[in-house]
Amino acid sequence: MKQSILGSLSAEAFLKSYWQKKPLLIRQAIPDFQPPLSADELAGLALEEEVESRIVLEKGEKPWELRRGPFSESDFTNLPPSHWTLLVQAVDHWIPDVHSLLEGFDFLPSWRLEDIMISYATDGGSVGPHYDHFDVFLIQAEGKRRWQVGPVYDASSPKLENTDLHILSEFEVLEDYVLEPGDMLYLPPGVGHHGAAEGECMTLSVGFRAPSHREILMQYTDFIADQLPESLRYSDSDQTLPTRKGEIDEKALDRLQHILKEHIEDRSMLAEWFGEMMTQPKHEQPVEEPWQSWEHLIEEADDVELVLNEGSRLAFKEEKKSLILFADGDAYECHSASTRHLAQELCQNSQLASEQWCTVEDEETREWLLDLINSGCIYPLFDEEAED
Template sequence: MASPLTHLGDMPIEVFMRDYWQQKPLLIRNAFPNFESPISGEELAGMALEDAVESRLVLENGETGPWELRTGPFSEEDFLSLPRTHWTLLVQAVDQWLSEIAELKDYFRFIPDWRLDDIMISYAADQGSVGPHYDHYDVFLLQAEGKRLWQQGPKVDETNPRLEGTPLNILKEFNAENSWVLEPGDMLYLPPQYSHWGIAEGACTTISVGFRAPSAAAILEDLAAEVAIGLPDSQRYTDSGAEPAKNPSEIDPASVARLQQQLGEWLKQPKKIAQWFGAVMTEAKYPDTVALDAGDAADWREQLPQGVQLVLNPASRAAFCREPSTLFVDGEAFTAPLVFVEQFTKSHEITWNEIETFPEIAKDNGLIDQLVSQGTLIYPPEDF
């Protein structure tokens, strides 16, 4: 397991988090010295042939019009028929399939694991791009092979007009404020909503490390339902001490302020919110991929004493909270000893030593049985 980055170029991580994270872009020259891409364009194209892998092709001058979007899986004939320039292949969650890519995530553990989304990799032919756009999440763009010109514009939002005639959210107007050519090992950090446009200078490969953040709408909708389950029917809106109504038909500012205050009181359930948040932030992006690895809960008992370890499925997510001691995996909450959950969420593996130290996790229908049965715990794949 790689160690988290302590510096971004010459900048200490503490300075980056204080002055740049979610605030402003940063170009980091030679962030990964002597970087060699763990995957080639041909290997990425090979992944895009698989049904289980999410992939897309963006053609700036497509058969159906400008900025055509095609979704995988693709065939070899699809790639052979592509033009020589102005197209990009994007493959999601490559970290779930290749250990060399998964190891890159360890460098970014100065951000909580549960904030990390996945690692998307794009291969672009000369002049290939996905157009000027913006994202709702933070992203580190690591140049892996070749060169790419990155142009960064101002912060934008839903009110900025989009280009019509394409399913892609391409900005109709883009004004570059900064422009850089990135080479292998260089990395560009972009906070949410900063417009940007990357154009390949010759064939190139870019690794995108993205971070998840649920929308306010999703949080309010889901959390409200979760909190409401624990509230008794007798807990209701109250207006004790209210002044006589000046206009009986008016919903006056005082009533609205009173409701806001009561909402705050109803939400003062930190343990319940922590349990909800842990489950939401560890939901697998591709749960079907996790389910494919569901195993026999009895089998591991024979294998583990022989030195075989169980590891967290690359498609799974794990986190924990202290009070009460809870392990969150793939959207589910499990009670387990705090020392164990801290250790497991850091190492992402279980050996016989852990079982001897924490025998309760190995009981019939216990934690390990449940995690093996749902595909969260697996034997290390050959690639991993």
């Protein structure tokens, strides 16, 4: 039985008392933790064009200078000896050992997880006191970092000017912790925090996807509108003689509200949009030459497991007679019992053993699996990949 990342606290107790409510420090959440990559390997990722990275210098050309990658080796050699931080986003998409850490967060829906950002900081390195709009678990990977935790802040809280960073200009310290490798600090949205490296250190930030109300309204209404024909128009067959010619009366607003409710309250439409949005990958998945047929796939990969691409995202929604699998922003309607079973298995375990998929006989499931492989969502794990 694997050890919980929440220590002695049960998942139920965490969700009831802490999740989106108050911070929590867990000492040795991951005992004997070993960093999944070195600082040099992290810097190597920051050289890549497709990897999102930043460097924050507290004392750069201006206070709290932000530089964006990709970087070059000379960018690193010209940095000062202290007070700077390298941040690399979505490292779990590129490094399988980092991606495997997400298994420890199975007490939350997988579609809520965003990514794992890793930061390397020299002595005194920091990004300033700030708050996030989403939940975050901060896992100390190497060295020590001091975290000062404050109250809840919002958009009205004063910020420093003349910097691209959202740094709080007034920060109240309520708690003060020094985290060592394996320690973890959970922070709900809005909680102010300030982390500074004590010597060189590396920290993993497990973030969660939380669309704003603005995004939800804009994207969902766009999604609905794209599917409606031009022939659907405002109508007022119940119109009566207006008392004042230019007035927008209550009946007109009632008609408009009815139109909005008719579409917004369509839960099947809402589920389809939400599933597609919450599984949109941060980066396009690499796809090698596509498999031309099921027979070709079986011939080459009949004894290997299929695994979820580290950068892919899955979710599902059960309907009365089918199941919709959302994979990397696409929706797959699964009708057969075989497809429904394998879809849920893939969401639960992120892999399918060879005996689970090679014996599939119905055409729907075969086409579905082939589509997922050719889209880059899942891939056959051949021996050389397993050894790597």
